[in-house]
Every structure is written in C-alpha cells, then in structure tokens.
Amino acid sequence: xxxxxxxxxxxxxxxxxxxxxxxxxxxxxxxxxxxxxxxxxxxxxxxxxxxxxxxxxxxxxxxxxxxxxxxxxxxxxxxxxxxxxxxxxxxxxxxxxxxxxxxxxxxxxxxxxxxxxxxxxxxxxxxxxxxxxxxxxxxxxxxxxxxxxxxxxxxxxxxxxxxxxxxxxxxxxxxxxxxxxxxxxxxxxxxxxxxxxxxxxxxxxxxxxxxxxxxxxxxxxxxxxxxxxxxxxxxxxxxxxxxxxxxxxxxxxxxxxxxxxxxxxxxxxxxxxxxxxxxxxxxxxxxxxxxxxxxxxxxxxxxxxxxxxxxxxxxxxxxxxxxxxxxxxxxxxxxxxxxxxxxxxxxxxxxxxxxxxxxxxxxxxxxxxxxxxxxxxxxxxxxxxxxxxxxxxxxxxxxxxxxxxxxxxxxxxxxxxxxxxxxxxxxxxxxxxxxxxxxxxxxxxxxx
Amino acid sequence: xxxxxxxxxxxxxxxxxxxxxxxxxxxxxxxxxxxxxxxxxxxxxxxxxxxxxxxxxxxxxxxxxxxxxxxxxxxxxxxxxxxxxxxxxxxxxxxxxxxxxxxxxxxxxxxxxxxxxxxxxxxxxxxxxxxxxxxxxxxxxxxxxxxxxxxxxxxxxxxxxxxxxxxxxxxxxxxxxxxxxxxxxxxxxxxxxxxxxxxxxxxxxxxxxxxxxxxxxxxxxxxxxxxxxxxxxxxxxxxxxxxxxxxxxxxxxxxxxxxxxxxxxxxxxxxxxxxxxxxxxxxxxxxxxxxxxxxxxxxxxxxxxxxxxxxxxxxxxxxxxxxxxxxxxxxxxxxxxxxxxxxxxxxxxxxxxxxxxxxxxxxxxxxxxxxxxxxxxxxxx
Numbered sequence: 001x002x003x004x005x006x007x008x009x010x011x012x013x014x015x016x017x018x019x020x021x022x023x024x025x026x027x028x029x030x031x032x033x034x035x036x037x038x039x040x041x042x043x044x045x046x047x048x049x050x051x052x053x054x055x056x057x058x059x060x061x062x063x064x065x066x067x068x069x070x071x072x073x074x075x076x077x078x079x080x081x082x083x084x085x086x087x088x089x090x091x092x093x094x095x096x097x098x099x100x101x102x103x104x105x106x107x108x109x110x111x112x113x114x115x116x117x118x119x120x121x122x123x124x125x126x127x128x129x130x131x132x133x134x135x136x137x138x139x140x141x142x143x144x145x146x147x148x149x150x151x152x153x154x155x156x157x158x159x160x161x162x163x164x165x166x167x168x169x170x171x172x173x174x175x176x177x178x179x180x181x182x183x184x185x186x187x188x189x190x191x192x193x194x195x196x197x198x199x200x201x202x203x204x205x206x207x208x209x210x211x212x213x214x215x216x217x218x219x220x221x222x223x224x225x226x227x228x229x230x231x232x233x234x235x236x237x238x239x240x241x242x243x244x245x246x247x248x249x250x251x252x253x254x255x256x257x258x259x260x261x262x263x264x265x266x267x268x269x270x271x272x273x274x275x276x277x278x279x280x281x282x283x284x285x286x287x288x289x290x291x292x293x294x295x296x297x298x299x300x301x302x303x304x305x306x307x308x309x310x311x312x313x314x315x316x317x318x319x320x321x322x323x324x325x326x327x328x329x330x331x332x333x334x335x336x337x338x339x340x341x342x343x344x345x346x347x348x349x350x351x352x353x354x355x356x357x358x359x360x361x362x363x364x365x366x367x368x369x370x371x372x373x374x375x376x377x378x379x380x381x382x383x384x385x386x387x388x389x390x391x392x393x394x395x396x397x398x399x400x401x402x403x404x405x406x407x408x409x410x411x412x413x414x415x416x417x418x419x420x421x422x423x424x425x426x427x428x429x430x431x432x433x434x435x436x437x438x439x440x441x442x443x444x445x446x447x448x
Numbered sequence: 449x450x451x452x453x454x455x456x457x458x459x460x461x462x463x464x465x466x467x468x469x470x471x472x473x474x475x476x477x478x479x480x481x482x483x484x485x486x487x488x489x490x491x492x493x494x495x496x497x498x499x500x501x502x503x504x505x506x507x508x509x510x511x512x513x514x515x516x517x518x519x520x521x522x523x524x525x526x527x528x529x530x531x532x533x534x535x536x537x538x539x540x541x542x543x544x545x546x547x548x549x550x551x552x553x554x555x556x557x558x559x560x561x562x563x564x565x566x567x568x569x570x571x572x573x574x575x576x577x578x579x580x581x582x583x584x585x586x587x588x589x590x591x592x593x594x595x596x597x598x599x600x601x602x603x604x605x606x607x608x609x610x611x612x613x614x615x616x617x618x619x620x621x622x623x624x625x626x627x628x629x630x631x632x633x634x635x636x637x638x639x640x641x642x643x644x645x646x647x648x649x650x651x652x653x654x655x656x657x658x659x660x661x662x663x664x665x666x667x668x669x670x671x672x673x674x675x676x677x678x679x680x681x682x683x684x685x686x687x688x689x690x691x692x693x694x695x696x697x698x699x700x701x702x703x704x705x706x707x708x709x710x711x712x713x714x715x716x717x718x719x720x721x722x723x724x725x726x727x728x729x730x731x732x733x734x735x736x737x738x739x740x741x742x743x744x745x746x747x748x749x750x751x752x753x754x755x756x757x758x759x760x761x762x763x764x765x766x767x768x769x770x771x772x773x774x775x776x777x778x779x780x781x782x783x784x785x786x787x788x789x790x791x792x793x794x795x796x797x798x799x800x801x802x803x804x805x806x807x808x809x810x811x812x813x814x815x816x817x818x819x820x821x822x823x824x825x826x827x828x829x
Contacts, residue, residue: 041671042667042668042670042671043667045667050676057673058673058685062671063667063671063673064672064673064674064675065512065515065666065673065674065675066673066674066675066677067508067538067674068534068538068676071505071508071534071535073508074500074504074505074507074508074509074511075508075509075511077505077508077509077512078470078472078509078510078511078512078514078515078516079513079515079516079666080512081470081498081509081512081513082469082496082512082513082516082517082518083516083517083665083666083667085667086516086666102501102502102505103504103508105501106500106501106505240496240498247491254449255451256450257450257451257625286452286623289452289623290452293450293452293625297625298625299452299623299624300623300624300625301452301622302618302621302622303621304562307477325624326736326739326740327736327737327739327740327815328618328813329737329812329813
C-alpha cells in the first residue's frame with residue numbers, strides 16, 4: 001500500500017507513515033500534479049515544515065528544504081525572491097499553519113508566487129495528537145481530552161481576507177485532488193490547498209472520524225470545498241521588479257569634503273545645540289560638521305530626540321578636534337547653543353554643571369528659563385531674526401552666530417557646506433540665515 | 449573622497465561592496481537605518497530588499513535566499529536577536545552563509561531603546577540551542593564598520609555559518625569624518641562551489657572533520673537537500689550515534705581562531721608598551737574611550753598596554769595569552785554587567801593577575817577618566 005508505483009518524481013520505496021494515514025494518499029496526488037505540469041526537478045523545491053509531513057521531501061527526486069516549525073513559508077519566500085525561476089511548494093501540517101500563521105497571512109497578502117499544501121488532519125500527529133488551530137469544536141485530542149473548546153481556523157477564508165491569489169479546499173476523498181494541486185502550483189501568485197485528511201494514530205480513533213463525519217464537519221462550519229477563492233492580481237516579485245528594480249536611476253550627489261579652509265581650533269571642543277522638533281537641528285548640525293571637515297578638522301555628530309519626532313526636544317552634539325576623535329561623549333560642553341525651551345529642559349543638568357570657561361549662547365526669549373550656571377552667557381535674538389527669513393532656519397542661523405563669535409573656522413566654510421550638501425531652494429534660505437547670524441555678532445550682543 | 453558618515457551608513461556601503469544581493473529586516477532602533485539604506489541601495493545593484501512581517505521572517509527569508517546562492521544580510525538590535533534565535537540554529541545546522549548585524553542597545557526586553565549598551569556579547573554566542581559556534585566581529589570606528597562588514601561577508605561565505613557584525617547605538621549612529629582613500633577594502637571572497645559538471649552532489653560531504661562542505665545553490669545544476677535535522681552527507685536524517693558525533697564535531701571544529709586569522713587579519717589590535725604591567729582590554733565603542741585613557745596614562749609616565757578585541761567569537765585565546773605576558777593587572781571596561789571579562793577570567797591565571805572590571809550600564813559611554821582612575825589606582829606604590 002505504502003509503496004507508490006509508477007510515480008514520476010517519487011522514489012519507489014515504502015513511505016514511513018502509519019497505516020491509513022492521509023499523507024500516503026496526498027503525496028502521490030502531488031506527484032501526479034507535478035507530472036501534469038512537467039516540472040523540472042532542478043527548478044523545483046519542496047519546502048517541508050515540522051511534523052510527520054516533514055518526512056515527505058526525501059521521497060521525491062527534487063530539491064528539498066526541510067526547515068523549522070511554522071517557518072517553512074519564510075524559507076520558501078526567500079528561495080523564490082532570490083530565484084524567481086524556482087517552483088516552490090510548501091508542505092505543512094495544521095500545526096505549522098498555527099505557529100506560522102503570520103507568515104501564511106503575509107505571504108498571501110503579498111501574493112508571492114509559492115504554493116502551500118496543508119496536510120490538515122486536525123491535530124499534531126508527531127508529538128502525540130495535541131489539538132491544533134484546525135481541530136473542530138468538541139474534537140478530542142491529547143490536550144482537549146474533554147472536547148475542544150476552541151473553534152477551527154478556515155485557511156481559505158484567511159487568504160480571501162487578505163486578498164491573496166488562490167485558495168482551494170479538498171479532502172482525500174476528492175478524485176480531482178491532483179488537478180487542484182496542479183492548478184494551485186500553476187497559479188501565478190500565492191496559492192493554498194487545504195487538504196482534509198486522516199491521522200489514523202490519534203484523531204481518527206479518538207473521534208471515530210470517517211468520511212461521513214468529515215463531510216458533516218465541512219457542512220457544520222460552512223467551509224467551502226473546491227476552488228473557493230481566486231483573484232488575479234499582480235504577483236509580489238513582479239511588482240518589486242516593476243516598481244523598484246526599474247526605477248529611474250537618480251544621480252546621487254557625491255560630495256567630497258576636501259580641506260579648503262583654515263581653522264583656528266586649539267583643542268578638542270564640544271558643542272551642544274539644544275532645540276526643538278521642526279527646527280532642523282539634526283540636518284543643520286550635519287551641515288556644520290561638514291563645514292568643520294572642509295576646514296581640515298575632524299568632527300563627530302550625534303543626535304537625541306524623542307520617538308515622537310514631530311514634537312519635543314531635538315539636541316545635537318558636535319565634537320571638533322585637530323586629530324581623530326576617539327571618545328565621543330560630552331560631559332560638559334565648551335559651547336551650548338539654546339534655541340528652544342524643549343531643548344533647554346533637556347540640557348538643564350548640563351547647564352548646572354558647566355564651568356566658567358564654557359559659554360552658553362541663548363535666544364533672548366529663553367533667558368528667564370536658565371538655571372544657575374557658572375558658564376558665560378551670551379544672548380541673541382535668534383528666533384526673532386530667523387522668523388524674518390524662515391523659522392526653520394534658526395539652527396543654521398545660530399550656528400553662524402556661534403562661528404562668527406568664536407572664529408573657529410571661516411564662515412565661508414559653512415556657506416560652502418550648505419551649497420555642497422543642500423538642495424538649491426533650501427540652500428538659498430540657509431545662506432540668508434547665515435548672513436543674518438553673522439550680522440547679530442557684527443551689530444553687537446548682550447553679554448551677561 | 450571625504451565624507452561625514454555614521455556607522456550604519458558605512459555598514460550599508462560595506463554590504464553593497466561585499467556583493468550582498470539580498471536583505472530582509474524589520475524596523476528596530478538603532479538598526480532601522482540599515483534597513484532603509486539597503487532598501488535604497490539594493491535595487492540599484494539588481495538585488496532584493498524587503499521589510500518582513502517580523503524578525504523571524506527576516507532571518508527565514510535570508511536563509512532561503514542564501515541557499516539559492518545570494519549573499520545575504522539582516523540587521524537588528526538585541527530584541528530582534530531574541531526572535532532570530534531558532535533560525536540562527538538552523539543556519540548553523542544547515543551551514544548557511546549569513547551576515548547578522550546587531551546594533552546593540554541597553555538592557556533586557558525593550559530596555560533603553562534609543563541608548564547604547566554592550567549587553568548582547570554573551571547572548572550572540574549562546575543565542576540558540578545546542579551551543580555550537582558562530583563567528584562575531586566587532587568594529588570600533590565608522591571605517592571599521594565598512595571594512596568589517598566586508599570581512600563579515602567573507603567569513604560567512606568561507607565558513608558557511610552565521611557571522612555577527614557587532615555594533616552598538618553610539619557607533620552606528622554617530623557621524624564621523626571618513627577619508628575613503630585611507631580605508632581598507634578587503635578582497636572579496638565567495639563561497640566554494642561544487643563544479644557544475646560534477647556528477648553527484650552530497651550537500652554535507654566533508655573529507656576532514658573541519659572542512660566546509662562545497663556549495664551548490666537551489667535552482668542550480670544539482671539536486672540539493674537542506675535540513676534542520678541532524679543529517680548525513682546527503683542531508684538525510686541521522687540516527688547512528690557514531691555518525692552523529694562526527695557531524696556535531698564537524699560543526700564545532702570547522703570554526704577556529706587559527707582558521708579565521710587567515711581571512712581576517714584584524715582579530716585583535718594590540719598596542720603594546722614594553723615593560724607594562726597594566727593591560728586595558730576593550731572592544732567596540734568602549735575601545736575608543738580606552739584609547740584616550742591609555743594616552744592620558746602614558747602622558748603621566750605610566751606604562752600601560754591596550755588590547756582591542758575585534759574577533760569576539762571564537763575567543764582569540766592565543767592573542768590574549770600573548771598580550772597578558774608579564775601583566776599583573778587587567779582593566780576591562782564594558783557597557784554591560786561584566787560579560788566578555790568572563791572569557792578573560794577563564795584564560796588567565798587569576799592567582800597571578802588581578803582583573804578589574806568597569807561595568808557601566810547607565811546608557812552613557814564610559815568616560816576615559818573613569819578608566820584612567822582605575823589605571824592610576826592600580827599603579828600606586
């Protein structure tokens with residue numbers, strides 16, 4: 001019984017399954033389906049899940065990938081994405097469907113061109129007949145010994161719910177099983193065949209399951225049979241190729257920050273910019289760091305902001321040095337630029353620990369919020385001035401003021417960095433902001 | 449070419465230059481920029497990049513794609529490695545070339561999601577059942593993020609095993625000046641294929657126990673079997689104890705410090721000072737603070753050597769043994785509760801060498817002054 005004769009892809013050896021097991025009946029039908037499609041064994045992969053069904057692949061003369069429980073669909077997708085020429089067929093049980101549910105749903109949702117055959121015998125045959133996601137209500141298993149109190153999953157409806165391509169349900173009693181499997185494999189897109197069958201070791205004896213009772217179950221749950229869902233829509237890998245692989249190649253701006261300017265830096269210098277979301281703190285800090293590099297310096301930059309990026313603080317730390325920067329922490333900055341109350345609140349402890357050799361440059365509206373500090377304080381109308389240009393330009397403006405005050409490197413370097421790294425429209429605004437920032441210094445400042 | 453880049457950007461460049469053609473990942477701070485970068489860059493080189501439904505699928509896709517012949521990479525942080533766990537075991541068992549980037553953050557579970565830590569160091573070694581080895585290399589600079597990514601691919605290909613590139617938030621998300629003219633570009637090495645005209649393929653055949661089996665891709669000229677189960681050379685289930693023993697020893701012995709050294713010349717960086725009796729040992733971003741601490745100590749006339757470990761797993765024991773000759777005190781700063789120091793304690797004679805741990809888990813980088821203080825304290829008198 002269990003030796004399959006006249007198979008095309010199957011080896012003529014005895015199958016390992018229990019007497020009467022549905023697996024021994026489904027596999028020859030799979031063989032027929034593969035023969036009908038004349039699949040190239042080298043281009044065909046049987047991906048098997050864990051469970052008794054996981055023993056199946058070694059009986060076929062095609063490629064085999066036997067992976068972890070519930071994850072077979074992920075390997076199948078990986079194989080297919082890497083080599084779309086492959087015909088990839090997943091053989092899994094109802095156990096694998098349960099533990100790998102999210103992979104099943106998402107493969108169907110993506111409509112990736114693989115075929116999943118579910119060997120659905122309503123329980124875990126390999127580990128002693130425990131219940132699965134397809135065990136009928138009331139069904140007796142090792143873990144539902146007084147009857148299952150959960151309802152069974154309808155794999156085909158699941159495919160339909162996520163607009164997957166193809167879903168069919170059959171039983172081992174259906175004569176057209178091979179044809180349906182063949183149609184599923186030939187379908188361009190995700191396809192599943194949910195095959196209801198017997199576990200003669202556990203589910204059948206415990207529930208006195210027979211053909212009539214199986215038919216009755218289908219009726220009870222309203223589970224349709226045959227091809228229950230089929231929709232033609234673009235296959236996932238084809239979509240990827242169309243949308244992503246064939247995108248017009250954008251000329252990416254390759255900019256080298258070669259040394260063009262001199263600098264006056266004498267020692268490792270830490271600078272913190274404390275602002276708020278929406279002030280372009282991060283990108284302006286990158287422009288500033290780039291300008292330091294244009295001036296022959298080494299620079300590092302790190303940023304801190306809450307996960308809700310459109311609100312709250314935005315703080316960037318920059319370190320400048322004449323040599324390679326190893327340690328990138330700033331315990332107490334040499335310069336602290338404060339342009340928003342959110343940023344100020346974030347750096348309060350730092351302000352309290354700053355010493356008299358350090359400098360705080362702060363927007364005039366925020367001075368009243370400053371805690372006690374030994375640092376020198378310089379006050380500038382950053383916000384008011386930025387608002388006359390574009391309120392987003394406040395960070396680059398304050399950095400220009402900083403540069404004009406400290407003369408660490410030329411303001412021309414900052415302008416050059418803006419022009420090299422930013423889009424024209426934004427660059428124009430930022431160049432204006434830089435000039436305005438410099439003017440704040442030329443016109444004199446308030447010093448406390 | 450001089451740029452202002454962070455570690456994550458350098459990792460993406462390294463992957464593309466190494467010939468990576470497939471990437472799957474799931475968003476997680478601080479590794480997300482690698483996912484975004486690969487989704488931008490891979491299509492340009494005809495590769496495939498995908499955001500998976502979860503980390504389990506990410507690594508599952510990668511394993512499938514690798515066995516179809518692609519060079520593959522995934523990137524995540526500690527919680528994602530937790531979800532990779534079982535598939536790391538599969539990649540070991542199935543002998544799958546795979547690069548895994550771990551951009552570490554602080555703490556267990558969600559921890560300090562946006563802050564730095566080095567708490568995955570033992571976890572990546574022991575992340576899956578069975579206890580068989582993986583390879584883990586650890587860059588300390590943005591330049592090394594690039595170079596070591598290429599080495600990670602080379603090692604994955606040569607040894608057919610998961611290779612971890614171990615970064616952390618501060619390394620991956622801090623920009624740094626990078627002068628490409630001074631950055632090493634390692635030679636690219638691909639996995640060894642079975643000749644296409646070979647008549648038969650035994651996917652897990654090896655002559656010597658530490659040999660790496662020849663590769664043939666799914667969809668190539670030969671029928672391939674891949675399996676999660678203990679298997680013979682054909683990839684069929686093994687039940688004979690004697691053969692199981694050989695198979696398991698093979699997985700253990702195919703990876704060694706000696707063999708890796710041939711393909712990765714940077715397993716340690718040893719800054720030796722003659723007659724030093726104090727040795728600082730460090731790795732990753734912490735090494736950067738340690739370099740400054742050692743400079744400061746030397747400027748005060750102290751004799752201190754510094755060993756930076758770039759090959760975390762397998763432990764470069766012979767290099768560590770060389771470095772501790774004549775050493776009386778080892779100072780080991782780590783941004784965790786004392787993890788890699790356990791390996792040092794295993795190797796050295798603790799009756800002769802004092803080991804000082806500096807364990808900082810407050811998400812901040814370890815200040816060089818803190819390391820210097822320990823150097824000074826242990827050089828008094």
